[in-house]
Amino acid sequence: MPTKICCIGAGYVGGPTCSVIALKGGDNVKVTVVDINQERIDAWNSDELPIYEPGLDEVVKQCRGKNLFFSTDVVSAVKEAELIFVSVNTPTKSYGIGKGCAADVRYVESCARTIAEHSESSKIVIEKSTVPARTAETLQKILQANCRDGITFDILSNPEFLAEGTAIKDLFEPDRVLIGGEQSERGQAAIEKLTEVYAYWVPRERILHTNTWSSELSKLAANAFLAQRISSINAMSAICESTGADVSEVARAIGMDSRLGSKFLRASVGFGGSCFQKDILNLVYLAESLNLPEVADYWRQVVTLNDYQERRFSRRIIRCLFNTVSTKKICLLGFAFKKDTGDTRESAAIYIAQHLMDEGANISVYDPKVKHAQIVHDLKSVSRDDPARVERLVSIETDPYAAMSGAHAIVVLTEWDEFVDYDYKKVYETLPKPAYIFDGRLILDHSKLKSIGFNVEVIGKSV
Numbered sequence: 012m013p014t015k016i017c018c019i020g021a022g023y024v025g026g027p028t029c030s031v032i033a034l035k036g037g038d039n040v041k042v043t044v045v046d047i048n049q050e051r052i053d054a055w056n057s058d059e060l061p062i063y064e065p066g067l068d069e070v071v072k073q074c075r076g077k078n079l080f081f082s083t084d085v086v087s088a089v090k091e092a093e094l095i096f097v098s099v100n101t102p103t104k105s106y107g108i109g110k111g112c113a114a115d116v117r118y119v120e121s122c123a124r125t126i127a128e129h130s131e132s133s134k135i136v137i138e139k140s141t142v143p144a145r146t147a148e149t150l151q152k153i154l155q156a157n158c159r160d161g162i163t164f165d166i167l168s169n170p171e172f173l174a175e176g177t178a179i180k181d182l183f184e185p186d187r188v189l190i191g192g193e194q195s196e197r198g199q200a201a202i203e204k205l206t207e208v209y210a211y212w213v214p215r216e217r218i219l220h221t222n223t224w225s226s227e228l229s230k231l232a233a234n235a236f237l238a239q240r241i242s243s244i245n246a247m248s249a250i251c252e253s254t255g256a257d258v259s260e261v262a263r264a265i266g267m268d269s270r271l272g273s274k275f276l277r278a279s280v281g282f283g284g285s286c287f288q289k290d291i292l293n294l295v296y297l298a299e300s301l302n303l304p305e306v307a308d309y310w311r312q313v314v315t316l317n318d319y320q321e322r323r324f325s326r327r328i329i330r331c332l333f334n335t336v337s338t339k340k341i342c343l344l345g346f347a348f349k350k351d352t353g354d355t356r357e358s359a360a361i362y363i364a365q366h367l368m369d370e371g372a373n374i375s376v377y378d379p380k381v382k383h384a385q386i387v388h389d390l391k392s393v394s395r396d397d398p399a400r401v402e403r404l405v406s407i408e409t410d411p412y413a414a415m416s417g418a419h420a421i422v423v424l425t426e427w428d429e430f431v432d433y434d435y436k437k438v439y440e441t442l443p444k445p446a447y448i449f450d451g452r453l454i455l456d457h458s459k460l461k462s463i464g465f466n467v468e469v470i471g472k473s474v
């Protein structure tokens with residue numbers, strides 16, 4: 012009999028993770044991914060998946076309808092499952108105590124209540140969502156207080172480390188899989204049961220076992236350390252711009268120190284994505300709750316620096332364009348928070364567009380994967396006082412050349428590969444002079460652009 016697995020939450024994590032579990036587990040597993048969002052589930056069952064992720068289509072096509080199912084019937088899937096992943100969103104709280112900092116765990120709690128109410132057999136409940144430390148304790152209390160007699164629940168922490176854009180590769184070959192659980196005999200048996208699932212494709216030495224709290228905290232720590240590196244190199248980029256140093260050269264020089272390593276040292280307009288800021292703020296809130304204000308301040312600074320980097324870049328655009336962008340067309344190349352995803356959550360592009368709209372700029376946006384409606388939604392969310400300004404000031408193009416044509420400045424905000432190969436000579440002919448190009452991702456051929464005639468402004472260097 013296959014192991015019956017349910018995943019609550021068919022988002023960027025639940026969908027790809029469970030698709031890979033189904034692919035790699037084959038006949039040994041039956042995986043059902045459930046969500047309350049009918050539209051999302053319909054998309055998972057269609058030819059146009061709800062998220063763009065390289066390689067995902069192929070994985071889903073191979074398993075869907077065989078050992079992988081997408082459904083809105085949460086109750087039946089919970090009843091049937093032996094292992095239940097909870098992979099729902101845990102955004103920053105937007106209300107009440109901890110507003111703007113703490114993680115909102117109401118969706119996680121709601122899953123626990125659903126599981127308790129409908130379980131007719133014992134379950135292993137796995138925190139896949141990123142949660143504040145000690146959430147497992149809350150889950151255990153809710154589950155035990157609300158379940159039928161004779162049913163037991165074992166809670167495991169199994170945070171996900173995939174990055175968007177490389178999710179399938181990250182899931183196929185994870186650096187590690189982390190499983191935290193109780194040290195009791197039952198806890199260890201639950202850890203082993205989940206380990207067996209991953210062991211269908213992950214070497215056992217990469218499956219790390221810890222106690223529950225270490226596992227929960229390690230997820231926040233990993234994201235804090237990763238984001239801290241970006242803020243560190245971005246802080247250096249500001250110094251580079253004023254000293255004649257080149258941030259790419261500095262990154263190469265420090266990255267060759269094997270103690271530092273070369274990854275995650277790309278200066279940029281600022282990190283985005285649904286995780287870094289949220290998880291650092293979650294850590295800050297934890298430190299504050301533990302009465303560790305110095306620790307809280309230390310980590311908060313990573314986010315402060317990121318906000319500074321975004322604003323610094325917007326100011327540079329405005330300064331270069333003779334201190335006014337009012338009624339000038341500015342083309343934003345890229346709106347996703349990184350390449351190879353259509354996700355815009357916390358994308359630096361949203362905030363840079365906001366700064367430019369505040370100055371009255373006309374913005375044209377091109378992104379190869381972000382949907383038109385998503386861009387409008389994001390820009391309206393930062394235009395609450397005047398949502399109509401989005402219709403007034405923003406045009407969204409499906410052709411990059413139309414987006415760039417006639418612009419006073421072209422601004423690269425996402426590192427999409429295709430941006431490198433555009434015919435910038437042809438584009439230059441259409442632009443008012445002096446023509447400006449701002450490379451917020453360090454991807455373009457700057458000397459070539461200069462030779463065409465562009466004024467080239469780059470993060471972390473003076474060209």
Ligand SMILES: NC(=O)c1ccc[n+]([C@@H]2O[C@H](COP(=O)([O-])OP(=O)(O)OC[C@H]3O[C@@H](n4cnc5c(N)ncnc54)[C@H](O)[C@@H]3O)[C@@H](O)[C@H]2O)c1
Pocket residue numbers: 019020021022023024025045046047048051085098099100101118121122139140141142171172173174175285286
């Ligand atoms: N996005 C990433 O790259 C990433 C990577 C690692 C970890 N995480 C963490 O994983 C979690 C999920 O992130 P995501 O990006 O997949 O979020 P998401 O918003 O894309 O998906 C969450 C899904 O959960 C569903 N949901 C919410 N409450 C529900 C309920 N009670 N019953 C059924 N479905 C419910 C929502 O409808 C939504 O479709 C978060 O805690 C996040 O921090 C995300």
Ligand SMILES: O=c1ccn([C@@H]2O[C@H](COP(=O)(O)OP(=O)(O)O[C@H]3O[C@H](CO)[C@@H](O)[C@H](O)[C@H]3O)[C@@H](O)[C@H]2O)c(=O)[nH]1
Pocket residue numbers: 141171172173174175176234237241274275276277278279280281282283284285286287348349350
């Ligand atoms: O050197 C770098 C590396 C990244 N970024 C930016 O940082 C953000 C985040 O990038 P990345 O970490 O690659 O993508 P995410 O999908 O946000 O993944 C992070 O967040 C996930 C959610 O918790 C974790 O699972 C992953 O391990 C962690 O890398 C993006 O805006 C990138 O452009 C830089 O500016 N410079």
